[in-house]
Amino acid sequence: MSLFAGLAKTRSGLLARLFGPKDAKVTPEWLGALEEALLRADIAVTLVDPVMAQARDLVTLEGIDTVPKVLDAVRDALIRVLGAEDLVLRTSAVRPRVVLMVGVNGSGKTTTAAKLAKRLKDAGESPLLVAADTFRAAAIEQLQAWAARLDVPVIAGKPQGDPAAIVFDGITAGIARGSTTVIADTAGRLHTKVHLMDELGKVVRVAGRARAGAPDEVLLVLDGTAGQNAIEQARGFTASAGVTGLVVTKLDGTAKGGAVFRVAGELHLPVKFLGVGEKATDLVPMDPRAFVEALLPRS
Numbered sequence: 001m002s003l004f005a006g007l008a009k010t011r012s013g014l015l016a017r018l019f020g021p022k023d024a025k026v027t028p029e030w031l032g033a034l035e036e037a038l039l040r041a042d043i044a045v046t047l048v049d050p051v052m053a054q055a056r057d058l059v060t061l062e063g064i065d066t067v068p069k070v071l072d073a074v075r076d077a078l079i080r081v082l083g084a085e086d087l088v089l090r091t092s093a094v095r096p097r098v099v100l101m102v103g104v105n106g107s108g109k110t111t112t113a114a115k116l117a118k119r120l121k122d123a124g125e126s127p128l129l130v131a132a133d134t135f136r137a138a139a140i141e142q143l144q145a146w147a148a149r150l151d152v153p154v155i156a157g158k159p160q161g162d163p164a165a166i167v168f169d170g171i172t173a174g175i176a177r178g179s180t181t182v183i184a185d186t187a188g189r190l191h192t193k194v195h196l197m198d199e200l201g202k203v204v205r206v207a208g209r210a211r212a213g214a215p216d217e218v219l220l221v222l223d224g225t226a227g228q229n230a231i232e233q234a235r236g237f238t239a240s241a242g243v244t245g246l247v248v249t250k251l252d253g254t255a256k257g258g259a260v261f262r263v264a265g266e267l268h269l270p271v272k273f274l275g276v277g278e279k280a281t282d283l284v285p286m287d288p289r290a291f292v293e294a295l296l297p298r299s
Helices: 007-015 027-042 045-060 067-082 111-124 136-148 163-177 196-212 227-240 257-265 288-295
Strands: 097-102 127-132 154-156 181-186 217-223 243-251 271-275 283-285
Touching: 007 288, 027 045, 027 067, 045 257, 067 097, 067 196, 067 257, 067 288, 097 111, 097 163, 097 196, 097 227, 111 127, 111 136, 111 217, 111 243, 111 271, 111 283, 127 136, 127 163, 136 154, 154 163, 163 181, 163 196, 163 288, 181 196, 196 227, 217 271, 227 257, 243 257, 257 271
Parallel strands: 097 181, 097 217, 127 154, 127 181, 217 243, 243 271
Antiparallel strands: 271 283
16 A cells, blocks of 8 residues: 555545635635644644644745645645654664564554565565564464565564573574574563563663674554554653664554654654555655655645
């Protein structure tokens, strides 16, 4: 699914009252509709307020009173929130690059690990998946099924085994096999459970013993419908595991795609990928301009 198609629900909510003829004039009612639409899309008030202040200044101070021109300014402001740096996967001078997938249960973490492997394989890489969610046998089986479907090798631990040991074995296997990237799916855990977060910290440290400097990326997978709770999750995981980037999932199933701006703006972490569907190809890299224009396309 394309980014444009994946954001259809959010876009339909935004477009309902914002667009008209190219020469449509800005009115107080239109500005109110714009503010309401941005908030309904789950863009944080702390971002909507300055965006709206800028829009009103354009009208009252600069005399710009046409809807398309004001929407251009809104697009530019939203693009700046998403940034332009560190949006691609980090590289490593020593192979394999090591990516740890972290997050709470139900965020789409295991599926995202498989989708990332698919993207890398299609780009000519040789990825290796590591099923290190030893808390749930179903998670191991799920990743193994994905690996078989994608024809990607996988190292799997036994249920209730030591996840750090599985990650160590996976990285070691990746070195021996000449893999370009090792993607380890770690167990879903609540950010409020201290002992579980301590265990995740151990996984990170052990990865560094298997290959100096690892992990290169710690990607936190966030459910795009989680709202403010996603912010709290990210703070907890960053403190324990040193999160380097975000993946926001389930954007196709919600009209609240603006949550991406919320997490990027409040956490100051790059959103590297977006989950826009269930298929293996439905993980798209973040492109701030394309993302904003998929929400607010030019008429």
